[in-house]
Amino acid sequence: MTELLSNYTPPIRPLSQHINLATPLSLQQYRDVQGYRGFELALQQSSEQVLNVIKDSNLRGRGGAGFPTGMKWSFVPPANADTGARYLVANADEMEPGAFKDRWLMEGAPHQLIEGMLIAAHTIAATVGYIFIRNEYTLAAARLQSAIDECIASGLLGDNILGSGLCFHLHIHTSAGRYICGEETALINALEGKRAIPRAKPPFPQVAGLWGRPTIVNNVETFYNLPNILCFGAAWYQSLGLLEDAGSKIFGVSGRVKNPGLWELPMGTSIREIIQQHAQGMADGYQLRAYLPGGGSTDFLLPEHLDTAMEYNTISAVGSRMGTGTIIVLDDRNCPVDMILNLVSFFSQESCGWCTPCREGLPSASYLLRQIEEGNGKLSDLQYLTDIIELISFGNTFCALAPGAAEPLQSGLKFFAEDFAQHIKQQCCPYH
Amino acid sequence: MSLELGATNSIQTDRQQLLTVLSDHEKCAIDRLLQHYPKASGANIDALKIVQQYRGWVSDTVIAALAQYMQVPLAELDSVATFYNLIFRRPVGPILIHPCNGISCQLLGFKNIQRQLASQLQLVDGGTTTDGQLTLLSLPCLGACDKAPVVLVRISQPADSAGDAMLTSEQLLENQSCTKIEKMLSELRETTL
Numbered sequence: 001m002t003e004l005l006s007n008y009t010p011p012i013r014p015l016s017q018h019i020n021l022a023t024p025l026s027l028q029q030y031r032d033v034q035g036y037r038g039f040e041l042a043l044q045q046s047s048e049q050v051l052n053v054i055k056d057s058n059l060r061g062r063g064g065a066g067f068p069t070g071m072k073w074s075f076v077p078p079a080n081a082d083t084g085a086r087y088l089v090a091n092a093d094e095m096e097p098g099a100f101k102d103r104w105l106m107e108g109a110p111h112q113l114i115e116g117m118l119i120a121a122h123t124i125a126a127t128v129g130y131i132f133i134r135n136e137y138t139l140a141a142a143r144l145q146s147a148i149d150e151c152i153a154s155g156l157l158g159d160n161i162l163g164s165g166l167c168f169h170l171h172i173h174t175s176a177g178r179y180i181c182g183e184e185t186a187l188i189n190a191l192e193g194k195r196a197i198p199r200a201k202p203p204f205p206q207v208a209g210l211w212g213r214p215t216i217v218n219n220v221e222t223f224y225n226l227p228n229i230l231c232f233g234a235a236w237y238q239s240l241g242l243l244e245d246a247g248s249k250i251f252g253v254s255g256r257v258k259n260p261g262l263w264e265l266p267m268g269t270s271i272r273e274i275i276q277q278h279a280q281g282m283a284d285g286y287q288l289r290a291y292l293p294g295g296g297s298t299d300f301l302l303p304e305h306l307d308t309a310m311e312y313n314t315i316s317a318v319g320s321r322m323g324t325g326t327i328i329v330l331d332d333r334n335c336p337v338d339m340i341l342n343l344v345s346f347f348s349q350e351s352c353g354w355c356t357p358c359r360e361g362l363p364s365a366s367y368l369l370r371q372i373e374e375g376n377g378k379l380s381d382l383q384y385l386t387d388i389i390e391l392i393s394f395g396n397t398f399c400a401l402a403p404g405a406a407e408p409l410q411s412g413l414k415f416f417a418e419d420f421a422q423h424i425k426q427q428c429c430p431y432h
Numbered sequence: 433m434s435l436e437l438g439a440t441n442s443i444q445t446d447r448q449q450l451l452t453v454l455s456d457h458e459k460c461a462i463d464r465l466l467q468h469y470p471k472a473s474g475a476n477i478d479a480l481k482i483v484q485q486y487r488g489w490v491s492d493t494v495i496a497a498l499a500q501y502m503q504v505p506l507a508e509l510d511s512v513a514t515f516y517n518l519i520f521r522r523p524v525g526p527i528l529i530h531p532c533n534g535i536s537c538q539l540l541g542f543k544n545i546q547r548q549l550a551s552q553l554q555l556v557d558g559g560t561t562t563d564g565q566l567t568l569l570s571l572p573c574l575g576a577c578d579k580a581p582v583v584l585v586r587i588s589q590p591a592d593s594a595g596d597a598m599l600t601s602e603q604l605l606e607n608q609s610c611t612k613i614e615k616m617l618s619e620l621r622e623t624t625l
Contacts, residue, residue, distance in 0.1 A: 097535045100575040135518050136574055136584060138602060171468075176477050176516030179572065193469070193476030194508075195515040211470055254536035254577035261578045296535055296573070326577070334539050342538045346572055352515075 005037060005231040014228035014240070015221065015248060016264040019108030024143055027150040030111040036156065038227030039118045043164045047079075050123045054226070056234035058246040063091055063182070063219030064294065064323045065400075066312045075206035076214045079125035087215040088126035088168075090117055090223055091187060092133040092140070095179040097296030097346055098328040101250040102220040104262050106133075106140035109224075110147040114170065116223025118156070119230060121168040124216055129170040132187055135177050145172055179350035183399050184217040185209075186352065197354045198399040221250055242268030245311045253279035255329030256286045262326075268314075272306040274327060286331040290415060294323020296343045297404030299411035300330075319411065335431035336416040337423055340408055341369040347405030358402035361392040365409060372420060375428040382420060385413060446496075453497035457595045458486055462501065473504045476512045480519050485597040488588060489520040517571075524567040525560050526598075527620060529553075530584040531608075534573025537581040541609070545581055546570060548610045552617055566620070579606035583613070585620075 011017045018025055018033060030036070042050050055070030079086070090113060094102040106113060117129050133141050148170055151157040159167045178196050180186045185199035188210050199205075209215025225247055229237045238246040245267035251274050252262040258280035265274065271293060275281065282288050290300045293310070299320035301308070308318050315322045330339055348362035365388045368381045389410045392402035413420065422430050454462075461482045465475045479498055484490050495513055499506040513519050531537070531545050546557070549568055553561060560567045576582045583605045588598040605616060 094575050095572060097573040098577050099573070100577045103575045134575070136571070173478075174481070176481060177518035177571075178516055190477065191474075192471075193474040193478075193512065195512055211474075252578065254580060255539050260580070328535055328539070328577070330539070339535060339539070342533070342535050346534075350572065 005034065005041075008034065008231070010232040010236050011228060013248065013264040015105070015112075015224045015250060016108070018112060019104070021104075021108045024108055024110055024147075027111060027147065027154060027156075030109075034231070035111055035227075036115050036118075038230035039115050039122070039156075040162070041230045042119045042122050043162065043166070047123045047125060050119065050230070053229060053234050054123070057225075057229045057237040058234075059222065059225050059229065059237070060245070060312060061219055062221035062225075062249065062325070064096065064297075064321075066322060069218065069222055072206065072218070073120070073124055073216060075204060076124045076216060077207060082125075082214075085128055085211070085213050086124060086126045087210040087213060088117060088121050088124065088129040089184075089187065089191070089210070089215065089217040090129070090131045090220055091182060091184065091217050092131050092137065092220045093175050093182045093187065094137070094220070095134055095182055095350075096324050096326075097343060098254055098292065099252075099295045099324040099326045100254070101252055101262055101324060101326055103137055103140055105220055105224055105250065106137070107143060110140070110143045111151075112224050112227060113144065113220060114147055114151055114157070116226040117170065118161070118166075118168060119226045120216065120218065120223065122164075122166055124214070126216065127167055127169070129168060130191060131170070131172045132175060132181065132191065133172060134175050134181075141172055141174060148172070178352070179346075180352045180399075180401060183401065186399070187217060188215060195352070197352045200398075240266055241311075242266045243309055243311055244268070244313065249310070249325050251278075251310060252326035253329060254326070255291070256283045256331040256334075257281065257329055258283055265310075268309045268311050270306070271301070271308050271310060271327065274310065275306070275329065279327075279329075282329070282331060286333060289330045289332045289334075289336065291330060292323075292328040292408060293320050293325075295326050296328070296346065297400075297407055298323040299407045300415050301411075302415060321407070333431065335373070335429055336412060336419050337369065337373050338429065338431070340412040340416075341366065341373050343408050344369055344405055347401060351401060355398040355402075357392045357396045358398070361388045362402060362405055364388055365392075365405075369409075372423045373429055375423070375426075377420075377424040377427075379424055381424070382413065385409065389413075447500065450493070450497040450500050453493055454483070454501055455486065455595055457597070458483055459501065461597075462498075466502065472502050473508065475502065476504065476509055477516065477519075480509075480513050480516075482597070484519060485600070488526065488598065489523050491521075523560065523564065524569075525565045526588045527566045528584075528586040528588075529566065529568050530571045530574075530586070531568075532572075532574040532576070532580070532582045532584070533570040534577065534580075536573070536577035540580040542570075542581045544610055545583065545608055545613055548613050549617075552614070574604070576604060576606065579604075581608045582606055583608050583616070585616070 059069045060066040186196040190196040205215045345366045348366040353359045499509045586602040
């Protein structure tokens with residue numbers, strides 16, 4: 001077992017400690033604060049050893065689904081005699097409504113993403129990497145490009161990295177804009193220059209992904225976890241979490257709160273602490289009505305759920321999802337029907353059109369919600385909406401886009417039944 | 433028989449004409465791109481973005497010329513061009529105003545901002561002013577939810593040397609209000625006059 005960085009005190013905020021939005025650390029400055037030490041420690045170990053450390057750490061993907069990272073990597077066939085290209089992709093296509101954490105990380109500490117990708121590249125023997133970044137994140141893309149250039153110039157990217165034999169070439173791909181690109185197989189199609197339509201699984205991308213070769217796609221924040229896991233070990237990483245889940249996480253709050261923003265906090269921090277302490281509670285004159293705990297495609301939760309811990313299983317147990325960990329707060333002066341209309345219209349617009357339930361179901365739901373919001377709703381519309389939710393649920397669609405869109409809709413119909421009824425009875429929006 | 437010949441000639445003429453659509457600068461940029469991909473079609477999206485950087489938008493003729501130059505099926509390239517939100521298929525102004533219509537921005541006043549922009553510019557969403565200078569197009573969540581409501585302004589200017597791609601600058605305007613929008617529009621008018 002390789003020596004951990006035992007002479008150094010582990011950071012309290014391993015993901016965000018080096019963030020500097022005004023001027024991110026240069027390569028030299030990042031190295032001065034032990035940057036790329038995690039990667040160097042990884043190079044001293046076999047890929048199998050690194051994989052075991054990541055598995056032991058219990059790191060779960062931070063993009064929304066929460067799949068265990070080590071397990072995902074373990075599906076990649078062993079390199080051995082394989083001489084073909086193997087791909088590693090950072091999913092930086094942050095288009096989930098209400099999510100803004102990856103932009104912050106990439107703008108503030110670009111080298112940490114590259115270091116995380118290098119650790120992953122060593123583990124799965126990837127030869128080529130892509131950072132798939134959304135079009136509007138031009139500052140992040142520019143900062144990442146200069147970080148990549150610095151790494152190429154100093155031998156941290158390219159052939160025979162630091163004399164280790166590892167060859168890894170990293171490129172930035174700027175998206176042409178489409179939410180579905182965040183779905184990993186659709187993202188792979190986009191990288192191949194095609195329409196971003198999800199692929200059937202199996203084969204899984206880990207075995208046959210980009211250009212038919214083994215491919216790993218991880219969320220940006222997932223990569224930010226890796227360097228310190230290598231530096232301070234799986235046990236340390238697990239101890240960061242307050243309850244069952246390991247590590248820390250970037251949590252965020254937007255909406256009518258006093259202090260909207262992002263904070264790195266331990267996994268298991270309560271929603272109450274995030275909204276009331278870090279976001280400093282509701283803005284003056286506004287009451288908390290409900291919130292989406294993990295972005296636009298998660299179920300609403302109510303004030304009575306505030307003491308729930310932000311943990312994958314705990315959030316699921318109360319009927320929602322961790323998602324991206326960025327909370328969207330609904331106040332008492334905004335119309336919940338209008339909020340759901342905004343979300344469903346977004347998902348409807350962004351549907352790739354590949355499978356019928358999503359292509360037909362989401363525009364219908366959006367149309368019905370607009371009718372209700374604009375005062376033309378009928379009581380029977382509520383039954384139609386319920387039918388559509390069933391039509392677009394998991395198992396009926398090709399990917400998770402439509403089932404994600406169903407989450408705020410189904411919980412909204414339940415929690416705001418009275419608001420829906422009022423809209424229909426009064427034939428207008430009571431909030432306007 | 434003569435009809436068939438005529439049709440064939442017309443296709444050949446079109447093909448000849450297509451060869452002249454792309455500029456040498458564009459062809460050069462696309463050549464560089466093609467080297468990075470195992471298959472030419474891999475460069476589809478980036479090639480469309482390149483011609484858009486030169487022209488502001490991507491017309492049917494440009495797609496046909498691009499398909500011919502890259503030797504990819506026209507239908508495939510056309511289907512890609514119509515799929516992505518930020519490949520513009522009709523002319524847009526050099527000034528693009530993109531209010532964010534994401535949920536966090538809506539909760540903090542996107543609709544007022546959109547209404548203000550639409551009435552001041554006399555445009556519907558997706559429209560371009562009659563002088564062709566300015567396009568209003570709301571975009572989904574721009575990932576700046578803690579600074580909601582936000583408006584992204586992108587300005588393209590002709591390059592210093594003739595034939596080069598346009599230079600694009602952009603600014604993300606944070607915590608917008610109707611007053612701020614009014615100020616921004618009057619500043620834009622001053623700089624473009």
